[in-house]
Amino acid sequence: MTALGFLYPGHSADDDYPRIEQLLGSDIRVELVHTDLGEEAHRLDAQGAHSAARLAAEVQELRHAGADAVVWASTSGGFVQGWDGAQDQVRTLAQAAGMPASSTSFGFVHAVRELGARRVAVGATYPQEVAQLFAQFLRSDGVDVVSVRGSGGTPAGEVGGWGEAELLAFARESDHPEAEALLLPGTDLHTAAHIPALEKELGKPVLTANQVTVWEALRLADRRVNAPELGALFTREPIVQA
Template identity: 55%
Template sequence: MTALGLLVPGEAAEDDYPRLEQLLGSDVRIDLIRADPAGDPPERLAARTEELRLAGADSVVWASTTAAVAAGWEGAHGQVRMLARAAGLPASSTAFGFVHAARELAVSRVAVVTAHGDAAFTEFLRAGGVRVVCTAPLGEDLAASVHPAAHEDAQALFLPDTSLRTVAQLTALERRLGKPVLSAHQVAAWEALRLTDRRVNAPELGVLFTREPVVQV
């Protein structure tokens, strides 16, 4: 059994995670601990991370894309180091997961759809070698919001918002767009698996979960 420890911001569309766990298979478990990305001081986040270790997690991922991106490239590295020290486990964040997943898929140009301002995420991706070629605001209808991904220069679509319930729509979106679609919850789980050197073939979770080998960075 591989246990993935996710430190999640509030109740960020948590009902996506049981479906993720089901699609990953019976030998993968997802452990969730809630945290407040705006109000929790570093020592509080460290304590919450310790709870994941005690629950038996094999890796830890800080699943607030916004909080990691707001810290900047170097600041986000500092967050990850703090979590790794607190848990005594390999650690990362969803924000870095997007960068690592892009490398896994050999993607360097992406479209981004988000309800938040895209400037900070765009800069974060740029620091990781990924260029955002077009962006669009997230509307009430996800399927209607993804039109920027049709941009001929975009090799993939990124959906970084943790408030989005996307797991059930990933494969349909990929078929419609003809390119990979990466969402926050999907990427958080993939990044947690990457930290454990596990590979899970789960086509219903999109192209990201059908490739070999696991990227090493």
């Protein structure tokens, strides 16, 4: 049994995680601990709540639950720290947890590498200035971000209520013809049930935050799972070649 631990802000799309657990197989357990930031997560002036010390204190519940790895499941709570700050954040988290640690922000970087994608588009449920910080974070690792679309900071509770129609519309509006993959970095989006539909609609891999977060935890735990219902990232072979 592999236990994956997650620190998730608020409750907007937390039910993606048990859904993903069901798709992964019976020998993988998902443990979720909620932080109390909620829908303020996308405000730059709220990012002090994402301090490494605070996360380190909250991770103890996952440690006691026997998690093999932990991921901070807030994309913006990582990348707004900048590359070096995000590294310090997960380093502190790993030391406090006594297990491998990462964040959704780094999960996106590693997932883009996994797919072999060279050029990506970003569709973010953040204000444009915050979405641009995510693009800057990706570029720090050499990713070519060809377009960035922010939603204007739609509240997490609102985007958490989007169904497949709204999600597909947002993905179409965010895509770019030169992009080899589309990235949707908001962990407040329900996407676990819609990834095949997104990829079919766009004809390319789509990386979504909760999907990437679980994949990153599996990577830390040295597990690889073939789960086509979770998209190209969870197939045995990347469908985009470097």
